[in-house]
Amino acid sequence: MPGHAIEIENLTKDYPFGFLHLRKKRSLDGLTMQVESGEVFGFLGPNGAGKSTTIKLLVGLIFPEAGTARILGKPITDIAMHGDIGYLPEQPYFYDYLTAAEVLDYFARFHDLTAADRHERVARMLRKVGLETARKIQLRKYSKGMLQRVGLAQAILHDPKVVILDEPMSGLDPIGRREVRDIILELKREGRTVLFSTHILSDAEMLCDRVGVIVGGKLRGIGAPGEIVGMKAQGMEILFELRESGSSARAVLAKAIETGDRYRLQVSEQELYGVLEQLRAVGAKILSVAQIKASLEEYFMNLIEADRAQAAAVEVSGK
Amino acid sequence: MRRAGAVALNTFREAVRDRVLYNLVFFALLMMLAAILVGGISIGIEDLVIKSLGLSAISVIGLLIAVFIGVGLVYKEMDKRTLYALLAKPVRRWEFLLGKFGGLVLTLAVNTMAMAAGLFAALLYVKHHLERTDAVLLIAIYFILLKLTLVVALALLFSCYSTPLLAILYTSALYIAGLFVEEMRTFHSTAANPLLEALLRGLSYLLPNFENFNVMAAAAHGREIPGALVLQNTVYAALYSVIVLLVAAAVFSRRNLK
Known part of the structure; x- marks a missing residue:
């Protein structure tokens, strides 16, 4: 067998x-x-x-x-x-x-x-x-x-x-x-x-x-x-709530997307702990931290883009 | 052979369910009409008219079925992709082709036999009895069936690599050319062109000889048909069909299905 x-x-x-x-x-x-x-x-x-x-x-x-x-x-x-x-x-x-x-x-x-x-x-x-x-x-x-x-x-x-x-x-x-x-x-x-x-x-x-x-x-x-x-993890997403948004929180909120009474913030893995510290400092309640995985479509698109870039490079070097 | 048999039976069932055998109604009407009218318009040659008309109708209807169904035997299965699931089974491509060929020949045999029964019924109606010489009609009908077998083989070959329209053209062209092979063999160019003469003679041996199968006039007149011709036509149709099917199998065995 x-x-x-x-x-x-x-x-x-x-x-x-x-x-x-x-x-x-x-x-x-x-x-x-x-x-x-x-x-x-x-x-x-x-x-x-x-x-x-x-x-x-x-x-x-x-x-x-x-x-x-x-x-x-x-x-x-x-x-x-x-x-x-x-x-x-x-x-x-x-x-x-x-x-x-x-x-x-x-x-x-x-x-x-x-x-x-x-x-x-x-x-x-x-x-x-x-x-x-x-x-x-x-x-x-x-x-x-x-x-x-x-x-x-x-x-x-x-x-x-x-x-x-x-x-x-x-x-x-x-x-x-x-x-x-x-x-x-x-x-x-x-x-x-x-x-x-x-x-x-x-x-x-x-x-x-x-x-x-x-x-x-x-x-x-x-x-x-x-x-x-x-293979194509694209960073981290933090889901949090913030009751009062004072001037100190503005810098963090500028990058976040508001959905209802919650905020979603996408950051790189390197930035994660610094941003979490900032959120804690402004009194945000962290609901979840999750890895952003590429959808299959994005994954394919990345591969296709890479293929096209490679083909274009071959064409240029051929000239 | 068991697998080819399964394909053949399915091809026959498809023909029946696609109402191919409905042509028998047309043939029956034609025979009834001829039998009723023939007494009034022809004196003494009623049976000759019925025999000629019947044999011609059997031949033409058979040819139409052989060509028009034959050219779609493989193409339709590829086009509709019904072949995909089948060829993934333990069935060889030549077995599939043999089955399709056998199925249509079986359909034509059943159809031809039913028309032959109709012809004899019309003769019986007109003459009120059958004669011994009428048995010659059976040989003529057998030759028609041999001819149809050969036409199905050709149509199947073209169906393996061509669209139905082109396959109809190729099959019809070969059939018409095959009716003139004797003329091609005895052709003497008026321009005394030996190259053309040799080409035509060579071609006449390659083309299927459909002339030999036409004994309709002799059969209608009750003339005897030599046993040697029956043997010759049987062997010729069998050998030529086998060769055409082998070519079709070779073509189809490497065909990519899209």
């Missing part, structure tokens, strides 16, 4: 563009990473970062220019590997002339299951994703959220050891998101490895043992969600 459920080495993918498809844009640039067995791994990044490209390479929908990947020790080119994985495409779409039960039965036929086993699993999956009552309705009448549930059901129908979900919460209402989160946690409890892509940090924080951040086709960070978010 290998230690890594998914091993990716130097995976590179170019997409052709232009009238004759002669020009190429690098979508994934030498990606190397591992996903451990039994962990929930979040693949984070803004739109177009290379998340879906990586996932499509892993499940064999597209082919790499360079690099290799293995799932449960088997190369991704090995058809036997597909029996061990479950895959939910982004914004899944299925045969709209079939019912949910029919589409699941169809997909089950590609695994070595007996007819009785197929029927039992289809019924169990429909119950699991809450589509039992809609099992005989054709998919053309399904909402986006219901299609997402069908997608999840077909991905885990055959008890795969590795489950790969491309934006599983996309387009779902809060209840749907909660249900998908519960299913992912259940898969983890069952000992399965889950890799899912998302650009919503709260999902990753709630579910993932580790996350990988990809921007511009390159892996920019990998680790526990707390580490990733903490």
